[in-house]
Each structure stands twice: as structure tokens, then as C-alpha cells.
Amino acid sequence: MTTPTHDAELVRTATEDLLSATVKLDPSAIAEPSHLPGWTRGHVLTHLARNADALVNVLAGKPMYASAEAREADIEHGATRNLDDQVDDVRTSASRLESAFASLGEEDWGRTVTLRNGVTDLASALPFRRWAEVELHHIDMGIGYRLEDLSGTFLDRELAGMARRFLGHPDISVALELRAEDGRTWRTGAPEAGAEGPLVVVGSTVALVGWLTGRTTGSGLSARGSLPALPAL
Incomplete structure (x- = not known):
């Protein structure tokens, strides 16, 4: 059974794998x-x-970031530090977030929190959101971790989450049916399909997640027409 506490443990494990x-x-x-x-x-x-620090802010009822400009400036300022400082920063900030998660009771997990750009979600969703951040950015590092190394559990949940995220998105004009090779399907994109029905996109969960998260351009997927451009995350 999936619980936020269990997801928080998965975050810890994924973070240690990245740092190792x-x-x-x-x-x-x-x-x-x-x-x-x-x-x-x-x-x-x-x-x-x-x-990690931004999610601690969210759980404390504060703005996730002071501003978009401050967020970008912090990243640019910290990017040039040496390897040891980078590792220590990721580790200590992750520890702060882990402590914030551990402090939450059952009622706390059920409250609504505000993320960037006015997006809201339940506090219970934050551990999985952080897990996705760590897993996908581990791939982005280009140090040997690949989409194919993601667990089946993560792929299934990320695929379902991305389908929900893009359902009805104003920047996707076509209705999509995502179809995994085992026959499972997810609807996303425009809420209404035309006379021909939704554009069916078929592939493995790895290929679907890679495309939906912007990590590939759609390699390994098949459809009767061109794949639509997806919004940036």
C-alpha cells in the first residue's frame, strides 16, 4: 500500500543512490x-x-520560492561550487526535508498546500513529487543512470501522474490515449476527441514516461500521426 511515509523512505533511498x-x-x-x-x-x-528547501517552506505554509527570479539566481549562484560542497548541500537539505516529512501526523498529510505558480496539492503528494525530482534529475546528471533503470512502481505512478497533469492542458490541442504494451491505457491532452477518436500513442512505460517528462522526443513510441509537442515542465 502506498503511503506518504513509505514514499518519504523511497526519497531517502533515491537520494542516497544519487549521492553515492x-x-x-x-x-x-x-x-x-x-x-x-x-x-x-x-x-x-x-x-x-x-x-528540498522549497518543499520545507511549503510544509511550513510559506511560499515555495521567494520569486521565480530568486529561484533562478540561487541555482546559478550555487552551480559553480566544488563537488564536495554540492554533495554536502544536497545531503543536508535532504535531511531537513526528511525531518519535515517525519514531523507530519495523519491530519497534516491531508491538508492542501500551495506550490509554484499557484498550483495546489495535498501534503501527502509531496514525497512522491520529491521522489520524481530525485529520480529524473539523477538521469539528467548523465552519470550512468538511465530511464531503463527506473523501477516499475515509479514508472507506473509517474505515467499516471503525468497523464493527469496534461489532461485538459490548454497547450495540448489533441486528445491522447496512452497505451502501454501490456494493454493499460491513460487518457490525457484535450478532453474531447474528434470524429477519429484520440491519437493513440503506444509504447513501453519507459518510453511513455521519457516522452511525457521531456527526457526523450518520443523514441520507442508509435502513433498514427505525429506526436504533439508537450508543455515544458
């Missing part, structure tokens, strides 16, 4: 490009650290 891989890097590798355009590995790690 990162500390093995040559110190100079921190300044090398990541898989994210315009970001080095230092940018990715700094973002992860500041995201």
Missing part, C-alpha cells in the same frame, strides 16, 4: 554539461538542494 554515484565523479565533472540544456551537473545538484 556523485561522490565517485572526478571533481572536474561537476562543471560538465548535464542532459538539461544550459545546465551543468552543478546546476542540477543545486536545483535539487533548493527544491
Whole structure:
């Protein structure tokens, strides 16, 4: 059974896996490009650290970030630090978030919290959101962790979550039916399909998650027409 407490434990494990891989890097590798355009590995790690602190803010009823500009400035400022400082920052900020999660009782998990850009969610959803941040940015680091290394449990939940996120999104004009190779389906995109029905996109959960999260351009997927451009995350 999925619980936020269990998800918080998965966050801890994923963070340790990321840090264990990162500390093995040559110190100079921190300044090398990541898989994210315009970001080095230092940018990715700094973002992860500041995201942990931002979620602590959310749980305390504060704004996630002081502003969009402050968020970007913090990432740019921290990106040039050395490897040891980056690792320590991710570890200590993760510990602060872990303590914040551990302090929540059953009623706390059920309250609504406000994220960036006015997005709201239940506090109970935050551990999974953080788990996704750590897993996907581990891939973005370009240090050997791949989409194919993600667990089936994570892929299933991320796929369902991304389908919900894009359902009815104003920037997606076509109705989509995501179809995994085992026959499971998810609806997303425009809420109403035309006469031909939704555009059916077929592939493995790995390929579907890679496309939905912007980590691939749709490799490994098949559809009767061109895949639509998806909104940036």
C-alpha cells in the first residue's frame, strides 16, 4: 500500500543512490554539461538542494520560492561550487526535508498546500513529487543512470501522474490515449476527441514516461500521426 511515509523512505533511498554515484565523479565533472540544456551537473545538484528547501517552506505554509527570479539566481549562484560542497548541500537539505516529512501526523498529510505558480496539492503528494525530482534529475546528471533503470512502481505512478497533469492542458490541442504494451491505457491532452477518436500513442512505460517528462522526443513510441509537442515542465 502506498503511503506518504513509505514514499518519504523511497526519497531517502533515491537520494542516497544519487549521492553515492556523485561522490565517485572526478571533481572536474561537476562543471560538465548535464542532459538539461544550459545546465551543468552543478546546476542540477543545486536545483535539487533548493527544491528540498522549497518543499520545507511549503510544509511550513510559506511560499515555495521567494520569486521565480530568486529561484533562478540561487541555482546559478550555487552551480559553480566544488563537488564536495554540492554533495554536502544536497545531503543536508535532504535531511531537513526528511525531518519535515517525519514531523507530519495523519491530519497534516491531508491538508492542501500551495506550490509554484499557484498550483495546489495535498501534503501527502509531496514525497512522491520529491521522489520524481530525485529520480529524473539523477538521469539528467548523465552519470550512468538511465530511464531503463527506473523501477516499475515509479514508472507506473509517474505515467499516471503525468497523464493527469496534461489532461485538459490548454497547450495540448489533441486528445491522447496512452497505451502501454501490456494493454493499460491513460487518457490525457484535450478532453474531447474528434470524429477519429484520440491519437493513440503506444509504447513501453519507459518510453511513455521519457516522452511525457521531456527526457526523450518520443523514441520507442508509435502513433498514427505525429506526436504533439508537450508543455515544458
